Amino acid sequence: MVTDGKLSIIGTANMDYRxxxxxxxxxxxxxxxxxAENLRKVFFDDLKNAKKVDAKLWNNRxxxxxxxxxxxxxxxxxx
Numbered sequence: 001m002v003t004d005g006k007l008s009i010i011g012t013a014n015m016d017y018r019x020x021x022x023x024x025x026x027x028x029x030x031x032x033x034x035x036a037e038n039l040r041k042v043f044f045d046d047l048k049n050a051k052k053v054d055a056k057l058w059n060n061r062x063x064x065x066x067x068x069x070x071x072x073x074x075x076x077x078x079x
Contacts, residue, residue, distance in 0.1 A: 002036045002043070010039070 001009045011027025013019045030036075 002040050005036050005040070006033050007031050008036045008039050 003009070008030045009027055010030060011025065013023075013025040013027050019025050
């Protein structure tokens, strides 16, 4: 995350209970303009290769993808 062109937060933590309480995840706060500019550029480069997935597209995905999601969910407590 780049906040104001100067402050960046880089890390693995997600905004969920598992990340904060169970997993050993970490974020770094970097106050540096060149780093912020580079991260901003990387983000917008990634957007060029991104594909928007709306609810209709997600709900209409192939059965085997839905099945894989359900199987993976069974193992989520152990991940």
